[in-house]
Amino acid sequence: MRAYDTVLFDLDGTLLNTLDDLKDSVNFILERHGCPTWEERELRSFLGNGLRRLMELSVPGGMEHPGFEEMFEEFRVYYTAHCEQKTRPYPGVEELLQQLKGHGLRMAVVSNKDHEAVEELGRRFFPWLSVCMGQQEGLRRKPAPDMAEAAMKALGAAKDRTVYVGDSEVDFQTARNAGLPCILVSWGFRDRPELEALHPAALVDDPQSLFLELTRPCGSVEEKNKM
Structure with missing residues (x-):
């Protein structure tokens, strides 16, 4: 048995x-808000704890960033619409x-x-x-x-x-x-x-x-x- x-x-x-679609979505939002972007090898270590935690680790200052909530919501919407591009x-x-x-x-x-x-x-x-x-x-x-x-x-x-x-x-x-x-x-x-x-x-x-x-x-x- x-x-x-x-x-x-x-x-x-x-x-x-899902790494490429997540990376592209994170970097799209970061670039839109004038923040530095991430390489794939760097971003992969941020994954595993959900989308909000991914953005907390990706945005400079995390949740302390004054635009964090706006950036997270934009990311959530953008990723939902683009999550099957390369996945x-x-x-x-x-x-x-x-x-x-x-x-x-x-x-x-x-x-x-x-x-x-x-x-x-x-x-x-x-x-x-x-x-x-x-x-x-x-x-x-x-x-x-x-x-x-x-x-x-x-x-x-x-x-x-x-x-x-x-x-x-x-x-x-x-x-x-x-x-x-x-x-x-x-x-x-x-x-x-x-x-x-x-x-x-x-x-x-x-x-x-x-x-x-x-x-x-x-x-x-x-x-x-x-x-």
């Missing part, structure tokens, strides 16, 4: 490469989800994006996902466990058969707060040494390796998690 029958996925940096699933991810669906695993997305955006991106790119859970009223954003717990409830999932998959320290802490094992992927928004230092249940470099981790039989996973 497989150790897991339910998988909760992070979205940005795990299933979807694409990472290579092999669509095939991975099809394989997992074929093996009978239940799957959900848990993201710090706005709930409506998460649902739309899920419909467009990942029809194999049963539940798409984004930031919404009444649920604290990650790394709080609220959205992960809501996704498990929606799926009827048992905690001891569920695993969380992400690409950052935010995802690792979300899994820990929800009492779930965490598998991290190295193709997202953090460098591999940062992820290794967290000591996740597994760290994988490609979707096929992730498939093997998610479909391991019970014994091999339990032994691995004790290492």
Whole structure:
């Protein structure tokens, strides 16, 4: 028997490469307001805590900047209208989800994006996902466990058969707060040494390796998690 029958996925940096659209949107607003812009390698470390936190880290002075609220609202509107310009699933991810669906695993997305955006991106790119859970009223954003717990409830999932998959320290802490094992992927928004230092249940470099981790039989996973 497989150790897991339910998988909760992070979205940005795990299933979807959203970096270019986020960078272009942030820099468009910063340039409009006369602020310095960011390179991709710099901006990627700001991601993982939602759009507001991204702008807090991107705008000089953060929330103390006198025009911050106006800039954040402009960014939110602009990004919503341009969030699919360059965004694409990472290579092999669509095939991975099809394989997992074929093996009978239940799957959900848990993201710090706005709930409506998460649902739309899920419909467009990942029809194999049963539940798409984004930031919404009444649920604290990650790394709080609220959205992960809501996704498990929606799926009827048992905690001891569920695993969380992400690409950052935010995802690792979300899994820990929800009492779930965490598998991290190295193709997202953090460098591999940062992820290794967290000591996740597994760290994988490609979707096929992730498939093997998610479909391991019970014994091999339990032994691995004790290492």
